[in-house]
Amino acid sequence: xxxxxxxxxxxxxxxxxxxxxxxxxxxxxxxxxxxxxxxxxxxxxxxxxxxxxxxxxxxxxxxxxxxxxxxxxxxxxxxxxxxxxxxxxxxxxxxxxxxxxxxxxxxxxxxxxxxxxxxxxxxxxxxxxxxxxxxxxxxxxxxxxxxxxxxxxxxxxxxxxxxxxxxxxxxxxxxxxxxxxxxxxxxxxxxxxxxxxxxxxxxxxxxxxxxxxxxxxxxxxxxxxxxxxxxxxxxxxxxxxxxxxxx
Numbered sequence: 001x002x003x004x005x006x007x008x009x010x011x012x013x014x015x016x017x018x019x020x021x022x023x024x025x026x027x028x029x030x031x032x033x034x035x036x037x038x039x040x041x042x043x044x045x046x047x048x049x050x051x052x053x054x055x056x057x058x059x060x061x062x063x064x065x066x067x068x069x070x071x072x073x074x075x076x077x078x079x080x081x082x083x084x085x086x087x088x089x090x091x092x093x094x095x096x097x098x099x100x101x102x103x104x105x106x107x108x109x110x111x112x113x114x115x116x117x118x119x120x121x122x123x124x125x126x127x128x129x130x131x132x133x134x135x136x137x138x139x140x141x142x143x144x145x146x147x148x149x150x151x152x153x154x155x156x157x158x159x160x161x162x163x164x165x166x167x168x169x170x171x172x173x174x175x176x177x178x179x180x181x182x183x184x185x186x187x188x189x190x191x192x193x194x195x196x197x198x199x200x201x202x203x204x205x206x207x208x209x210x211x212x213x214x215x216x217x218x219x220x221x222x223x224x225x226x227x228x229x230x231x232x233x234x235x236x237x238x239x240x241x242x243x244x245x246x247x
Contacts, residue, residue, distance in 0.1 A: 062102035065113065066196030067092055071148070072189045073171035080112030080119060086127040088173035092195075100141075100194070107154050108141045109133060121153045125165050125179030139167065148191035153178060166190040 068078040076088025079095035089096055094114040101109050110119040117129035120136040130137055138154040152164040158179065165178025168189040176183055183190060 064100045064194070064196050065097065066100075066194055067096045067098060068110075068149075068192040069195055070169045070189065070192050072169055072191075073173070076169050076173045078119075078167075078169070078192065080110075080115045080117055080129045082115040082117065082129075084117070084129040086119065086129055086175045088169045088175075090173070103138055106140055106142075107138050108151075109137050110139065110151070119167070121156060121165060121167070121178055123156055125156065125177040127167060127175040127178070140164070142185075144185075144191065146191070148193050150185050150190050151192065152185075167192070 070076050070078060070088060074090055076090055077092050077096035078086070078098065079089050079093065080086055080098070081095060095112065097113040098119075099111045099113055101111070103109050111117070112119070112129065115129060117131055118133050118137040119139070120128055120130040120134065121139075122128060122136060135155045136153075139151040140154050142150050142152070144150060151167040153166075156178070157164050164185075166183050166185060167178065168176040168180075168183045168187070170176050170189060176189060
């Protein structure tokens with residue numbers, strides 16, 4: 001019933017050959033995938049775990065950008081210098097802009113936004129700035145009853161009694177050693193007040209208002225209604241003349 005057209009018989013054979021070729025290639029590809037799937041999946045899983053670790057270290061969640069104000073002395077803002085120095089400045093500047101991010105539950109890291117270095121504490125209790133995020137850069141953040149925070153090293157502490165080493169500044173704004181026995185969580189040198197930028201959403205931000213001191217009213221002396229009585233002179237006063245005797 002079909003009418004033979006020129007070229008139809010020649011086109012049917014390539015179609016069948018192409019179909020058979022596709023089936024062969026699909027079977028060979030499926031066999032190759034099935035044979036190489038365990039190794040490829042294991043390698044891809046290792047790469048994925050490595051990416052997760054790297055992303056966790058360098059882009060953690062819960063970031064807060066602001067400054068840490070220590071109320072010791074005249075008050076200092078913790079600042080991290082590009083050369084690795086850590087100290088305090090009375091006035092806030094670019095070096096005092098810090099980024100606090102969560103590493104795990106209760107453990108945070110502190111990075112200087114301008115210097116791009118992390119706050120770290122050495123095994124001798126000295127504060128310095130590190131270019132890489134290591135275990136020395138992990139601090140335990142605690143909230144105190146007076147609305148201030150303390151930051152203790154999560155790795156280093158006194159082995160004899162287990163006393164924690166805290167981030168602290170002295171009254172001149174210099175960094176104190178965490179291993180010093182005078183550095184205690186009760187001392188004002190370890191108390192830091194986080195000052196963060198206000199959020200664009202008003203429901204997520206808050207402002208602290210300082211009450212103004214009321215001026216004491218000027219006390220004006222009250223004038224007496226009755227005039228003060230002037231003492232009268234006694235008209236019967238007797239005047240005595242001095243007598244000089246000669247010889």
